[in-house]
Amino acid sequence: MPYAELGAVNFAPGQLPVEIILGKEGTQPFAIEATGVSRQHAKITIDQNGQWFLEDLGSLNGTFVRNEHDGSKHRVSRLAITPMTFIYLGPDNSLGCKFYARQAVVAGNFTAEMQYLVMRDQEVEEDLKKQEQKALLLRRIISGLTLIALGVSFLLPKEQTDLKMNLLRIGTILSSLYTIIYNPQTGRKKIVEKRNRLFDCPNPCCSRKLSSQDVKAMQCPGCKGKVKPNPRIQSSTTRKS
Numbered sequence: 001m002p003y004a005e006l007g008a009v010n011f012a013p014g015q016l017p018v019e020i021i022l023g024k025e026g027t028q029p030f031a032i033e034a035t036g037v038s039r040q041h042a043k044i045t046i047d048q049n050g051q052w053f054l055e056d057l058g059s060l061n062g063t064f065v066r067n068e069h070d071g072s073k074h075r076v077s078r079l080a081i082t083p084m085t086f087i088y089l090g091p092d093n094s095l096g097c098k099f100y101a102r103q104a105v106v107a108g109n110f111t112a113e114m115q116y117l118v119m120r121d122q123e124v125e126e127d128l129k130k131q132e133q134k135a136l137l138l139r140r141i142i143s144g145l146t147l148i149a150l151g152v153s154f155l156l157p158k159e160q161t162d163l164k165m166n167l168l169r170i171g172t173i174l175s176s177l178y179t180i181i182y183n184p185q186t187g188r189k190k191i192v193e194k195r196n197r198l199f200d201c202p203n204p205c206c207s208r209k210l211s212s213q214d215v216k217a218m219q220c221p222g223c224k225g226k227v228k229p230n231p232r233i234q235s236s237t238t239r240k241s
């Protein structure tokens, strides 16, 4: 979960109090498309003293928090929370939405997270290309050895029957090894499949698996990468790499 790696939420003087409405039509920085979430579901308030509160706005499916000690879920109507309180809107499945309180407050980092994924995707691509080149080199060596074995077996004089036979056998083994080692078609397919499972959408209420194309286009086909940055609030963006 990329957002969880980001640093603390900092407020400049005069920024408080802050109020964030959570919901399908809320003011949180990320899109919520989950069906179990009400239009205006809950509210996070940070008062003048920097104290965080979570309040349910009469939602249909309820607002819950996770107990950090035993992982249990509790329904809340109004509760003092911290930036790291884990919030569930609605049911704890694909119909609901879950995230850390701080994620609902920091400016929308969707674009920054996508740029990070593009960078990671390039690294993965380069790694896979190197693997591919190694396999192809091995394939060339094997096919070279096969040709040598078969060629020599034909050039040998008639009376060297045993040696001829052995060289033919070696040639046959090598050529079957060649077909096993690396097949450019299935190899490419595997690489594409592997890359398509690597990245999650940076929107905490989406978490859809992104394909390499999605990452390159910097857009998630699920939530369309909808982010509403809140320019009033800054967050320190020191990432633990």
Ligand SMILES: [Zn+2]
Binding pocket: 201, 202, 203, 206, 207, 208, 220, 221, 222, 223, 224, 225
């Ligand atoms: Zn998404």
